[in-house]
Amino acid sequence: MPEHSPEHPGNQAPGSNYFPSGDFLESPNLATELTQIADVDAYNLEALHNLDPDQVPEDAVKKRLGWTFWIAAAWIFLIVALALLAPLLEKLGMPDPTQPVCTSRDCSLQPPLSGYGLMGTDKLRRDIFARVIWGARVSILVGVAAVIFGIFFGSIIGIIAGFFKGKVQTVLMGAMDVLLAFPALLLAMSIVTFLDDKSVKTIVLAIGIVAIPPVARLVRASTLVFAEREFVLAARTLGASNGRVITKEILPNAVLPIVSFGIIGVAVAIVAEGALAFLGLSIPPPDPTWGSMINEGRATLETAPWVTLMPCLVLFLTVLSLNLAGDRLREYFDIREGAL
Amino acid sequence: MSRKDLTGSAAGRDPNAPLLDVRDIKTHFRTERGTVRAVDGVSFTLQRGRTLGVVGESGSGKSVLSKSIMGLLPRRNVLREGQVLYEGLDVSVLDENQMRNIWGAEMSMVFQDPMTSLNPVMKIGKQIKESLYLHLNMSKDDAHDTAVALLSSVNIPEPEQRLEEYPHQLSGGMRQRVVIAIALACGPKLLFADEPTTALDVTVQAQILNLLQQQQHERHMAMILVTHDLGVVAGRTDDIAVMYAGRVVETAPTATLFTAMRHPYTEALMASIPKLTDPSHTRLEAIGGRPPDLINPPAGCKFAPRCKYAQDRCLQEDPPLMDAGEPGHSFRCFYPVGTDAGAQALANNAAAGRSASGVPVTLAASGSH
Numbered sequence: 001m002p003e004h005s006p007e008h009p010g011n012q013a014p015g016s017n018y019f020p021s022g023d024f025l026e027s028p029n030l031a032t033e034l035t036q037i038a039d040v041d042a043y044n045l046e047a048l049h050n051l052d053p054d055q056v057p058e059d060a061v062k063k064r065l066g067w068t069f070w071i072a073a074a075w076i077f078l079i080v081a082l083a084l085l086a087p088l089l090e091k092l093g094m095p096d097p098t099q100p101v102c103t104s105r106d107c108s109l110q111p112p113l114s115g116y117g118l119m120g121t122d123k124l125r126r127d128i129f130a131r132v133i134w135g136a137r138v139s140i141l142v143g144v145a146a147v148i149f150g151i152f153f154g155s156i157i158g159i160i161a162g163f164f165k166g167k168v169q170t171v172l173m174g175a176m177d178v179l180l181a182f183p184a185l186l187l188a189m190s191i192v193t194f195l196d197d198k199s200v201k202t203i204v205l206a207i208g209i210v211a212i213p214p215v216a217r218l219v220r221a222s223t224l225v226f227a228e229r230e231f232v233l234a235a236r237t238l239g240a241s242n243g244r245v246i247t248k249e250i251l252p253n254a255v256l257p258i259v260s261f262g263i264i265g266v267a268v269a270i271v272a273e274g275a276l277a278f279l280g281l282s283i284p285p286p287d288p289t290w291g292s293m294i295n296e297g298r299a300t301l302e303t304a305p306w307v308t309l310m311p312c313l314v315l316f317l318t319v320l321s322l323n324l325a326g327d328r329l330r331e332y333f334d335i336r337e338g339a340l
Numbered sequence: 341m342s343r344k345d346l347t348g349s350a351a352g353r354d355p356n357a358p359l360l361d362v363r364d365i366k367t368h369f370r371t372e373r374g375t376v377r378a379v380d381g382v383s384f385t386l387q388r389g390r391t392l393g394v395v396g397e398s399g400s401g402k403s404v405l406s407k408s409i410m411g412l413l414p415r416r417n418v419l420r421e422g423q424v425l426y427e428g429l430d431v432s433v434l435d436e437n438q439m440r441n442i443w444g445a446e447m448s449m450v451f452q453d454p455m456t457s458l459n460p461v462m463k464i465g466k467q468i469k470e471s472l473y474l475h476l477n478m479s480k481d482d483a484h485d486t487a488v489a490l491l492s493s494v495n496i497p498e499p500e501q502r503l504e505e506y507p508h509q510l511s512g513g514m515r516q517r518v519v520i521a522i523a524l525a526c527g528p529k530l531l532f533a534d535e536p537t538t539a540l541d542v543t544v545q546a547q548i549l550n551l552l553q554q555q556q557h558e559r560h561m562a563m564i565l566v567t568h569d570l571g572v573v574a575g576r577t578d579d580i581a582v583m584y585a586g587r588v589v590e591t592a593p594t595a596t597l598f599t600a601m602r603h604p605y606t607e608a609l610m611a612s613i614p615k616l617t618d619p620s621h622t623r624l625e626a627i628g629g630r631p632p633d634l635i636n637p638p639a640g641c642k643f644a645p646r647c648k649y650a651q652d653r654c655l656q657e658d659p660p661l662m663d664a665g666e667p668g669h670s671f672r673c674f675y676p677v678g679t680d681a682g683a684q685a686l687a688n689n690a691a692a693g694r695s696a697s698g699v700p701v702t703l704a705a706s707g708s709h
Binding site: 166229230231233234235236237238239240241244248249252253 | 412416439440442443444445448451452453456457458459460461462470471474519522523525526590681689
């Protein structure tokens, strides 16, 4: 019998060796010895573990954000700082964005760096640099506020749908699908037209509503994943209520994808505001926004391209920076499952 | 009924009743393929401070059993029958809100994989304190002191510092200790340990098991230790229930089960434990075949298709739970191991070269019986 042991093991399970409870530890057999050896091994392993944090040099494993991130971050910082400081800059001599820089006709459509400001002047003799800075206030405000609006409502809808599933999910996600079925820009346009109020509040609301469905989908997906994880079950076995499980266990885990989506979402919202302004559905003139400036330059595109190009360039760089920084941050904070 | 009613008063509780009295519970999952009989009529009682080992291979329903008793399974597509009497109170009919007062405070659970049973984005300290705030209404300082005491009681060095760490900063064994500390935080009377050492190194396993045992003795807590490893339950349980295909096929006090097992499945499980006295390169005695399909279980004895003792009767008739004569020892088998009927059945099969279900049986294999 090659596959068989000399004695049949069935008869070999010896009662005395397997006596329950404390006796097991004292009984002088091999199993006990093994247990003791194992204990010593485990003790050593633990000692090793306790040493670890000081032994591993931190620099060796430190992840880096890379220079692209820092350039992108610097640009975002610059734009935000200029936008915030616009009133101060005006006191320091920056021209009024809604008034001509001079009364003579000569200073209309001057190219950049020609003595009429950093970015030249437009047809109405206004300083483009000042208009870009003041326009940044609108763009950034709308971008950030709309995304926060979208994340707030989108997260609530997504987490409720993902956690409770069933009919709640069918209704909520069905509503999201309906919203998604509208072309986003068309939806935003119709909201602005319907409310007939071209204020920042309306623009934020219009773009914010458009931002809800993608956030809701993202959050629902994360919730579905985390709600099945064992630590959620563990929390429930300790008597945690649904609200507690959602806010303490699932939400903190879902925050990371939300934040990285949010940064890229700001870029999309800025472009959306630009599109609305281009169509004349944003802050009414003479107050500048990037989109309306691009629109105003269209007529003189052949003779004075900078009127359109300057806000375009700033918009392009800002959106690019937000995308780069957002992507890099997501990678940086992305913790692989194995590391958990 | 408000939440306070249940926690504060001992409504429906009987202090003289056994801590846990499980009566014929069944848990069936409705799936597209059919009804899965994951737990199919399990009964046992557990007294305060005692340990019950639940042993069985993968898919025998042992994990579902512990979740059924705790009422942790989803309500949808799950059929639950039978009673779970906790101190005389039937907890199987309580809804989730009512159970919430019992979970954590009265019964809690240690999970299999400490890698996934801790929240990766919450500090250890906060995870321990959560239930202290919830069930014991502790103040911040009290909770902190209790958390430190809990961590040191589960042999975690430098507990103060560990409170401020995240799960990924700890090793697997350390994490399982944290999980145990969390489960013990509110002083439950009943602890479910669902394969608590399966995900750990062999060296750490013994430590964790010793720790569980020690905590159990100190707190006079009852424990249900679910495992697929008979070696794990051998020295640490008072009683063992062997599960197969959603049922208890044999239950006995631990010493009795190891010396005077009656069910062929128990015997086969014992045979598959490697022995230190075996010469090197001895082939392990495996149980041929696979656990039965729980949607269409075989008629008759569920183990018959893999059993060396199987006779024609086993293929047609389902053996009931029979008393082995000793207190607390019962089994489901017509031809039990160690009896004349069993020996005769094995001899018949050996003579025929195969059991009634087609399992090859050789003379040598039956010789030592």
